[in-house]
Amino acid sequence: MVEIKKNKQILLKDYVVGNLKEIHMEIRSLDVPMMIPEKGGLLLKNLYLSWDGYTRVRMSKPNPNNYANSFVPGSVIDCYGVSQVIDSRHQDFHVGDLVWGITGCEHFTLLPSPLDLTKIKYTDDSIPLSYYTGILGMPGLTAYVGFHEICSPKKGESVYVSAAFGAIGQLVGQFAKLMGCYVVGSAGTKEKVELLKNKFGFDDAFNYKEEQDLTVALKRCFPEGIDIYFENVGGRMLDAVLVNMNVHGRIAVCGLISQYNLTEHDGVHNLFCMVTKRIRMQGFIEPDYQHMYPQFLELVVQYIREGKIVYMEDMVEGLEEAPSALIGVFSGRNVGKQVVRINHND
Amino acid sequence: MVEIKKNKQILLKDYVVGNLKEIHMEIRSLDVPMMIPEKGGLLLKNLYLSWDGYTRVRMSKPNPNNYANSFVPGSVIDCYGVSQVIDSRHQDFHVGDLVWGITGCEHFTLLPSPLDLTKIKYTDDSIPLSYYTGILGMPGLTAYVGFHEICSPKKGESVYVSAAFGAIGQLVGQFAKLMGCYVVGSAGTKEKVELLKNKFGFDDAFNYKEEQDLTVALKRCFPEGIDIYFENVGGRMLDAVLVNMNVHGRIAVCGLISQYNLTEHDGVHNLFCMVTKRIRMQGFIEPDYQHMYPQFLELVVQYIREGKIVYMEDMVEGLEEAPSALIGVFSGRNVGKQVVRINHND
Structure with missing residues (x-):
């Protein structure tokens, strides 16, 4: 039996309405010892925690239109993460x-079942463990299936990625470049725009916060129109995209991060373009495609090792920094995939 | 050479902004004789004219986001119709x-080319000529491909049709019933609601004008949710549908008739449901599917002769009644497909 640890956790204090703030979360230190797992369960030491757009969605009141259950106020928030098994009563772990x-x-998690866990296959100097919160985890598979399965891309097509510097966007752009597409991304700072072009190989990029008119900005970047839009943002960005789409264009709706902190979502006014341009818009979530994870993993690990794909993380250190880092995801403060490294200083 | 006729025509006076009114159209009698066609051309005597939602779209200022060219102010409006060739300089007609x-x-049309014409194959007592403006014309093929090609229907699925009494909606509902789906339609009068249920065989129907809350109305009609939505309306109806859709639902966007008279389209606020429910929404137009017309025609003529499908038209008599009839299409005054019969009293 392993040494029993004390724990530190982040709890949701109450359902969040409007902008997420630090007061919505509480950091709690537990002096009671961790229990040992029941039969079939595991005790995990968490190493990297992942902050994703969907975390905010789960902080709102329960709503039948959400894809995931809301967190329970007063309870520990859950999230994707990378962990090490420190006690197991499950035969496969x-x-x-x-x-x-x-x-x-939290620092340590007692799981009654490992249903939502995948054993990590590859780690070496080129494959940091934290990548399993991003490029080799949920965001990576989301980018891969969203682009290849939902967007039906063809070589030479023009692709627009919003929130292009996020955990998913940076990968969509690189997958599209590997396919021979023309790729433009948008992000919220000059620094990110430069990195999109110089580090991730986007053909062009723009700072949406500096554009007077998004429709004009997209027209400038896509004088021949957009064939594929990978939608991470929603609201007025979608309206601007719709009028710039080409006939038979495709829109993969991955998320609408501009909307998650709003009490009422922005209206989208240009849906008539769906008809006139015969656009296909399709929402999707990664869990529907988990059967594709093994082939995805082999391909992307090879891409990483060959230097064909790069990935950028924004890593903060320590659970105390986690609430502020999560808030930053919705203002675009993070530069790359937001990860929280914990339990490394014991 | 045929006798040369004088003509009567409907012209667009100027681009329409907001609600379409009679003052936007002018009826002109021409005393000059009709010319004989150039080589390759035809002279047509028009018998039935079709008023469709898309006619209003073409009355707005030219806009690159429209699917069809705007009419030219001061010129004759064009439309779908049924006609007889009275002079021909084309070898196939x-x-x-x-x-x-x-x-x-107009009463007579001189066409430089018969590119947009199809010869009528079937007419008899069970197949009125006017049906080629509706069930056997553009609206019919639109309903057929929209339902069978875009909605990917399966037996037993639940289907919602808005503007269900229109030229297209009444057919979508009947195609869906023939496939073994559960079908609910909405319309704007008690009379139409009764006919949807009793004449067209819809499982249920409601009057959207009498509902306080469309979301609640749809929840009542679809306690198990909507699998397929055939979208003819847009705006708040789409918002209400989105929250009632099932996971992996499909929305065929055929038109947004509630929006055509608006200077700014209503906002749609519930697009996040696209993600959470993995909805596929697809716009389409009938011209992309004209290769399917022959198989469609054979099938639907058989359905009509066997009494498996019925079709209802709202016929007005005379070109003078046409402007008012077109305006009625956007307030839902027409009961069935709006047709204008002309040239029958010479």
Whole structure:
């Protein structure tokens, strides 16, 4: 039996309405010892926690239109993470195993079942463990299936990615470039725009916060129109895209991060373009495509090792920094995939 | 050479902004004789003219986001119609041939080319000529491909049709019933609601004008949710549908008739449901599917003769009644497909 640890956790204090703030979360130190798992369960030491757009969605009141259950006020927030098994009563998992999947925002997590965990296959100098919160985890598979399965891309097509510097966007742009598409991304700072072009190989990029008129900005970047839009943002960005889409264009709706902190979502006014341009718009979520994870993993690990794909993370250190880092995801403060490294200083 | 006729025409006076009114159209009697066609051209006597939602779209200022060219102010409006060839300088068309396709809103039309015309194959007591403006014309093929090609329907699925009494909606509902789906339609009068249920065989129907809350109305009609939505309306109806859709639902966007008279389209606020429910929404127009017309025609003529499908038209008599009839299409005054019969009293 492993040494029993005390714990530190992030709790949701109450359902969030409007802008997410630090007061909505509480950091709690537990002096009671961790229990040992029941039969079939695991005790995890969490190493990297992942902050994603969908975390905010789960902080709102329960709503049948959400894809995931809301968190329970007063309870520990859960999230994707990378963890090490430190005690196991499940036959397929052993002490020392590294796993990724859904865990708690806390130092140690007792899971009754490893249903949402995947054993980590590759780690080496070129494949940091934290990548399993991003490029090799949920955001990576989301980008891959969203682009290849939902967008039906063809070589030479023009692709627009909003929130292009996020955990998913930076990958969509690179997948599109590998396919021979013309790719433009948007982000919220000059620094990110430069990195999109110089580090990630986007053909062009713009700072949406500096554009007077998004419709004009897209027209400038896509004089021949947009064939594929990878939608991470929503609201007025979608309206501007719709009028710039080409006939038979495709829109993969991955998320609408501009909307998650709003009490009422912005109206989208240009849906008539769906008809006139015969656009296909399709929402999707990664869990529907988990059967594709093994082939995705092999391909992307190879891309990483060959230097064909790069990935940028924004890593903060320590659970105390996690609430502020999560808030930053919705203002675009993070530069790359937002990860929280914990439990490294014991 | 045929006797040269004088003509009566409907012209667009100027681009329309906001609600379409009679003052936007002018009826002109021409005392000058009709010319004989150039080589390759035809002279048509128009028998039935079709008023469709898209006619209003073409009355707005030219806009690159429209699917069809705007009419030219001061010129004759064109529309779908059924006509007889009265003079021909095209080898494939002969005097006396009956055709359907795009013609002018006038008694006689001189066409430089019959590119947009189809020769009429079937007419008999069970197949009125006017049906080629509706069930056997553009609206019919629109309903057929929209439902069968875009909605990917399966037996037993639940289907919602808005503007269900329109030229297209009444057919979508019947196609869906023939496939074994559960079908609910909405319309704007008690009379239409009763006919949807009793004449067209919809499982249920409601009067959207009498509902306080469309979301609640749809929840009542679809306690298990909507699998397929055939979208003819837009605006707040789409918002209400989105929250009632099932996971992996499909929305075929055929038109947004509630929006055509608006200077700014209503905002749609619930697009996040696209993600959470993995909805596919697809716009389409009938011209992309004209290769399917022959198989469609054979099938639907058989359905009509066997009494498996019925069709209801709202017929007005005379070109003078046409402007008022077109305006009625956007307030839902028409009961069934709006047709204008002309040239029958010479």
